[in-house]
Amino acid sequence: MLLTLSLVLLLLHFVTKKGGGNSVPNVWQSLVELIYDFMLNLVNEQIGGLSGNVKQKFFPCILVTFTFLLFRNLQGMIPYSFTVTSHFLITLGLLFSIFIGITIVGFQRNGLHFLSFSLPTTVPLPLAPFLVLLELIPHCFRALRSGIRLFANMMAGHSSVKILSGFTWTMLCMNDLLYFIGDLGPLFIVLALTGLELGVAILQAYVFTILICIYLNDAINLHQNSFLFIIERKRGIYA
Numbered sequence: 001m002l003l004t005l006s007l008v009l010l011l012l013h014f015v016t017k018k019g020g021g022n023s024v025p026n027v028w029q030s031l032v033e034l035i036y037d038f039m040l041n042l043v044n045e046q047i048g049g050l051s052g053n054v055k056q057k058f059f060p061c062i063l064v065t066f067t068f069l070l071f072r073n074l075q076g077m078i079p080y081s082f083t084v085t086s087h088f089l090i091t092l093g094l095l096f097s098i099f100i101g102i103t104i105v106g107f108q109r110n111g112l113h114f115l116s117f118s119l120p121t122t123v124p125l126p127l128a129p130f131l132v133l134l135e136l137i138p139h140c141f142r143a144l145r146s147g148i149r150l151f152a153n154m155m156a157g158h159s160s161v162k163i164l165s166g167f168t169w170t171m172l173c174m175n176d177l178l179y180f181i182g183d184l185g186p187l188f189i190v191l192a193l194t195g196l197e198l199g200v201a202i203l204q205a206y207v208f209t210i211l212i213c214i215y216l217n218d219a220i221n222l223h224q225n226s227f228l229f230i231i232e233r234k235r236g237i238y239a
Helices: 004-017 027-046 058-077 088-118 125-172 177-183 184-238
Strands: none
Touching: 004 027, 004 058, 027 058, 058 088, 058 184, 088 125, 088 177, 088 184, 125 184
């Protein structure tokens, strides 16, 4: 994890040294600008009900989270490296710390009214305590689900590549022409899975980050505003 953060900081340092980048960006500067613009658009689209300046307060945390997960997942594709995100305690600890921060933001902006996300307006008062308890449980399990999703996808893909690679190597070491010819099938499957794993590494970093934006939007605007915001976005897409 320290190695990943060091590489990211070195990349940003060399791209932005001497007060900024080149007027004609090179490959690395284009990569950094692409990630920056992509995350900025994601924050502006997913978090509603706030002005642009207020949204910028959450942007650094979201950008660092996405960048760390992206580089960490891609580093895990290097042979003999260590994939941190394929371990459940790492992903769970990362998301729980962010989830606690999101909950604090929700109480800061809405006060005790933040608890109303678990209580629909038409519910009879005697049922309110039971519904609040029932809704708080899935709310707390959001972090658990997201952590499991990232860990399970990374571990399953790496395990598949490891098993098929071992099977391919065993067939190559058989010193038999038939095994050598038959080894081409598993070899092509390993190559295809490796390409698929690269896509999964990028996609899981994006999914993890967009879920954080959705949870943050729910904490700021509560579920009713978040639902109206999604409807408005869909209407704009259909239009």
